[in-house]
Amino acid sequence: MRGRFAARAGLVVAALFLVAVTLMAVAPGLFTPLDPLATDTDRVLQPPGWGHPFGTDQTGRDMFARVVHGASYSLGVGAGATAAALVIGVVAGTLVGLAPRIVDGVAMRGVEILLAFPEFLIALFAIAVLGPGPVNVATAVGVAALPAYIRVARAETLVVRRSGYVEAARGLGVHPLRVAVSHVVPNTLRPLGVIATIGIGTTIVAAAGLSFLGLGPQDPTPEWGLLLSGGRNLLAQAWWVAFFPGVLITGTVVSATVVGRRLRRAGEGRRS
Amino acid sequence: MIDSRVLVRATGLTVRFGSTVVVDSVSLSLAAGECLAIVGESGSGKTLTARALLGLLPDGAALSADELLIDGVDVRRASEADWRRIRGARVGLVSQDALVSLDPLRRVGREVAEVLEIHGDPASGRRMPRAALDETVTTQLGRVAMPEPEERARQYPHELSGGLRQRALIASALAGEPGVLIADEPTTALDVTVQAQVLDLLSGLRDDGLGIIVISHDLAVVSGIADRVAVMRSGRIVEEGATGEVLSNPQHPYTRMLLAAAPRLPEAGADRVAARRRSPRIEITPGGLDTAAGGLLDQGESTPVLRATGLGRDFRRPDGGVRSAVDDVSFDVLPAAAIGIVGESGSGKTTLARLLLGFDAPDRGSVTLDGRPWSGITEGRRRSRRGDIQYISQDPLGSFDPRYTVSRIVAEGLRGGSRLSSRTRATRIRTLLDSVGLDASLAGRRPHELSGGQRQRVAIARALASEPRILVCDEPVSALDVSIQATIIDLLAGLRRDLGVALVFVSHDLAVVATLCDDVLVMRDGRVVERGAIGEVFAHPQHPFTKALVDAVPRMP
Numbered sequence: 117m118r119g120r121f122a123a124r125a126g127l128v129v130a131a132l133f134l135v136a137v138t139l140m141a142v143a144p145g146l147f148t149p150l151d152p153l154a155t156d157t158d159r160v161l162q163p164p165g166w167g168h169p170f171g172t173d174q175t176g177r178d179m180f181a182r183v184v185h186g187a188s189y190s191l192g193v194g195a196g197a198t199a200a201a202l203v204i205g206v207v208a209g210t211l212v213g214l215a216p217r218i219v220d221g222v223a224m225r226g227v228e229i230l231l232a233f234p235e236f237l238i239a240l241f242a243i244a245v246l247g248p249g250p251v252n253v254a255t256a257v258g259v260a261a262l263p264a265y266i267r268v269a270r271a272e273t274l275v276v277r278r279s280g281y282v283e284a285a286r287g288l289g290v291h292p293l294r295v296a297v298s299h300v301v302p303n304t305l306r307p308l309g310v311i312a313t314i315g316i317g318t319t320i321v322a323a324a325g326l327s328f329l330g331l332g333p334q335d336p337t338p339e340w341g342l343l344l345s346g347g348r349n350l351l352a353q354a355w356w357v358a359f360f361p362g363v364l365i366t367g368t369v370v371s372a373t374v375v376g377r378r379l380r381r382a383g384e385g386r387r388s
Numbered sequence: 389m390i391d392s393r394v395l396v397r398a399t400g401l402t403v404r405f406g407s408t409v410v411v412d413s414v415s416l417s418l419a420a421g422e423c424l425a426i427v428g429e430s431g432s433g434k435t436l437t438a439r440a441l442l443g444l445l446p447d448g449a450a451l452s453a454d455e456l457l458i459d460g461v462d463v464r465r466a467s468e469a470d471w472r473r474i475r476g477a478r479v480g481l482v483s484q485d486a487l488v489s490l491d492p493l494r495r496v497g498r499e500v501a502e503v504l505e506i507h508g509d510p511a512s513g514r515r516m517p518r519a520a521l522d523e524t525v526t527t528q529l530g531r532v533a534m535p536e537p538e539e540r541a542r543q544y545p546h547e548l549s550g551g552l553r554q555r556a557l558i559a560s561a562l563a564g565e566p567g568v569l570i571a572d573e574p575t576t577a578l579d580v581t582v583q584a585q586v587l588d589l590l591s592g593l594r595d596d597g598l599g600i601i602v603i604s605h606d607l608a609v610v611s612g613i614a615d616r617v618a619v620m621r622s623g624r625i626v627e628e629g630a631t632g633e634v635l636s637n638p639q640h641p642y643t644r645m646l647l648a649a650a651p652r653l654p655e656a657g658a659d660r661v662a663a664r665r666r667s668p669r670i671e672i673t674p675g676g677l678d679t680a681a682g683g684l685l686d687q688g689e690s691t692p693v694l695r696a697t698g699l700g701r702d703f704r705r706p707d708g709g710v711r712s713a714v715d716d717v718s719f720d721v722l723p724a725a726a727i728g729i730v731g732e733s734g735s736g737k738t739t740l741a742r743l744l745l746g747f748d749a750p751d752r753g754s755v756t757l758d759g760r761p762w763s764g765i766t767e768g769r770r771r772s773r774r775g776d777i778q779y780i781s782q783d784p785l786g787s788f789d790p791r792y793t794v795s796r797i798v799a800e801g802l803r804g805g806s807r808l809s810s811r812t813r814a815t816r817i818r819t820l821l822d823s824v825g826l827d828a829s830l831a832g833r834r835p836h837e838l839s840g841g842q843r844q845r846v847a848i849a850r851a852l853a854s855e856p857r858i859l860v861c862d863e864p865v866s867a868l869d870v871s872i873q874a875t876i877i878d879l880l881a882g883l884r885r886d887l888g889v890a891l892v893f894v895s896h897d898l899a900v901v902a903t904l905c906d907d908v909l910v911m912r913d914g915r916v917v918e919r920g921a922i923g924e925v926f927a928h929p930q931h932p933f934t935k936a937l938v939d940a941v942p943r944m945p
Contacts, residue, residue, distance in 0.1 A: 280781060280787035280788075288778075288850070289770075298789075303790070
């Protein structure tokens, strides 16, 4: 019973954290009136305290405002890239799953080659081709996540395709296209949606990682990965500059994973 | 009875989940050399009663009893450690599915030996030396009439047939020489001829002094083996007595209902019309054509709805050889006729059904539907005619999209469903649900919220939506309780009578086929070994396999 209570409490904390971060992304003004870009040379590298809960950086910008405003970049890239990967993955995976064996075989070997490389490496390749920039970071991260979605979508399609209800629809004389749209895609979408929730976390880390390397948005944009990178050289004098962006990245990823896993369990329970 | 020693005595046995009472003051006793059958439908509490006698109640179940003695030991306060000493040594368990109950990674001999290692030599309780262990394993496998026991002991469960697996499971349950064997649906997963062998084995063990409690949903199965029958319903024993007495002179209305619902084979010489009172086929044969004598072969004046000619379907075996799942099968189905296809598992019944439905293409021969080619044409050309032939499967739940509501499921079957106005569609759905005896209030439910019988009715409603000329039913009632089974069979018979829908009814259950069909094909190894009118075939079987099949059907006295 106590274990279950702890798990439930963890779930509530994670969900609240995600809600808070989402609010930061949508309406940063609710959290802080300060401008994340406003420098103040009189108040350089202030430790956390009244007025500056997260301290200030080397040009006197309020770290709390920068972290709050950074949420929209990080979440936007994470959610956008995941959504794009999900949509493209479902379409491609379903088509591959329904295609003749030879097409399926060739496509899946290609996907497996991509899966053999670490996602982050693929994202780096993509950036190398596309060049740096915030939009390109989202694209690169999405491309890196795509093979996994294609693979899962295809596997789900194969299961649904052999299911009794697809055969029943065929027996009723329903056109295959209609079967794909009304039975196959909706039933593959449910497990994929759950995976995507967990995937948002991974994507945020990957995007922050690219920014950290200086391949994403450039200073003074308040992006979490970039903030972390900016604080790296100051760790000895001003730990807070790197610490708070790091906490937000970690917290968001852990929360997304906790909520995603819970959704997956609920989904499995429903299916059996 | 060899020994009147009482092995199990329970009084006021009650099992609760929270405040819900699922087994309600059940009292039973079992003597050595006696067989007690506990009979009931799903949810009657029969399995939980058996599990209570083994200390295997699920988590959250609370047991109470005025008296619960096993082999003279009060087990009401038994700890898990106490139960471990009792299970296997004093009470053995045989469950329904041997393939699930046996460890797939362990040889059969190990399964039996494990019991001996845990409990020691049944005679002395001491550890057994290796050589004696192997010898005892062979003896135990021999005791359950396992052919070539030494060789079988070295095989894995998947290498054995269903009947041999069940024997291996019984051998492991008996290895510790328990006085009591609890068999939970021991033959339900088996073919009828194999079932007869396993029942014989159990009777033999009982005659040797074993006390047996058989749990079953099937009165006919237990009638041949049980000395006493206890009928359970909603957690209570509603009737108990000597088997012959309960079956010939049932006192409780529920027992009477169960007996009446059980489908029976027509007896030799019995009046055929009486045996098939549910399908008055003479009335519905078009033009008064009398096809009773040879409906299968008689091509008559009316075009058959469905005709199979020399159908064959081969599958490649893993060793590279070819196995004919269906071989040279020919028959006609006339409008509003009902044909049964019976056979044991692996006889090719389901493959044949899939060929008829155009789900699979034959390697040889052809199928025509309404006199026009049905096999050998493209799926695109078949699609518009699919409404004419519909399919009812054993597993209706699996045939429904889990996200769909009942009305959406049924609507998918309507021809031109998307072109109908929503009001016409709603009316049609309501009529269809009504015709299968479902309340319109169920239209908004999802399949997992329905009972087994309701699900099968929804499947039938969907099949009827396209106004088919023929329904192919593959074991449509096998997964249902007897009383529900009877209502679904009545429904199918009624549809045939009122709508003139022809039926192809695939089943392993001869009695169900006999109740519903006029003609029967008996299949074995992909071939039709016997065919003809139901009464003829079952009363005077010609082929040895048909004879064995008919003889193996458990009959009530």
